[in-house]
Amino acid sequence: MPIVYIFNPDTGLNERYERNTWDPMPYVQGRTMTVGEFRGSSISNILWTDRRIIDSWNAFRAGWGRPIFIGYAFKRIWEGGHTGQSQHYSGTALDLGHTLTDQGRAELRQYAIDSGLWSYIEPASLTPRWVHVDRRFGSPACGTGGYPALGVGSRGVYVFTLQDALMALGIMGSGLDGYFGFGTQRAVANYQLQQGLPATGGVDCNTWLRLTAQARGVGITPTVLI
Numbered sequence: 111m112p113i114v115y116i117f118n119p120d121t122g123l124n125e126r127y128e129r130n131t132w133d134p135m136p137y138v139q140g141r142t143m144t145v146g147e148f149r150g151s152s153i154s155n156i157l158w159t160d161r162r163i164i165d166s167w168n169a170f171r172a173g174w175g176r177p178i179f180i181g182y183a184f185k186r187i188w189e190g191g192h193t194g195q196s197q198h199y200s201g202t203a204l205d206l207g208h209t210l211t212d213q214g215r216a217e218l219r220q221y222a223i224d225s226g227l228w229s230y231i232e233p234a235s236l237t238p239r240w241v242h243v244d245r246r247f248g249s250p251a252c253g254t255g256g257y258p259a260l261g262v263g264s265r266g267v268y269v270f271t272l273q274d275a276l277m278a279l280g281i282m283g284s285g286l287d288g289y290f291g292f293g294t295q296r297a298v299a300n301y302q303l304q305q306g307l308p309a310t311g312g313v314d315c316n317t318w319l320r321l322t323a324q325a326r327g328v329g330i331t332p333t334v335l336i
């Protein structure tokens with residue numbers, strides 16, 4: 111049965127749920143987004159997102175007032191997909207509206223912009239066949255749209271993505287829990303040493319760039335948990 115982690119910013123905890131694929135995602139109003147829809151084509155039985163994504167979805171879906179097709183959402187970094195630091199790897203992005211007409215999709219995109227519920231909406235010139243929306247938290251470590259810097263005490267979706275990448279590369283053998291503790295710090299420092307980067311144990315711009323470039327799309331390795 112799939113395990114769904116939801117980072118709850120009110121408590122600072124990663125809540126753990128066991129859900130069937132046909133169940134709604136935790137916190138979703140009604141059945142407007144099932145676990146299966148969020149998982150999409152990913153083969154992973156472990157998924158994660160942030161409660162604020164669900165909050166945005168609930169308001170977005172309610173305002174639109176009718177079903178919205180979800181074609182792509184969650185992806186593990188080792189499964190590959192979009193660009194190096196894709197918001198899909200952090201479970202904070204949704205690709206919507208594949209089944210609409212061009213006109214319907216243009217309306218959905220405009221509604222996404224007008225709603226103010228998302229941090230980023232991909233322009234139609236980049237994704238004409240669907241509407242990509244996402245939310246981003248913290249300041250990008252590299253200053254341009256990527257993941258934020260992380261260190262001991264960090265929690266939530268980006269820590270899951272970090273641990274997932276370290277596990278895909280065999281730097282961490284286990285411990286996918288979304289909490290940046292001393293074990294994760296040691297793993298990051300080992301990776302930095304291996305790569306000739308300053309071994310601070312914290313994840314800065316260069317560490318994210320190197321790690322995501324190497325882990326993306328490597329496929330199933332002995333250390334990834336499916």
Ligand SMILES: [Zn+2]
Binds near residue numbers: 192198204205242243
């Ligand atoms: Zn997308």
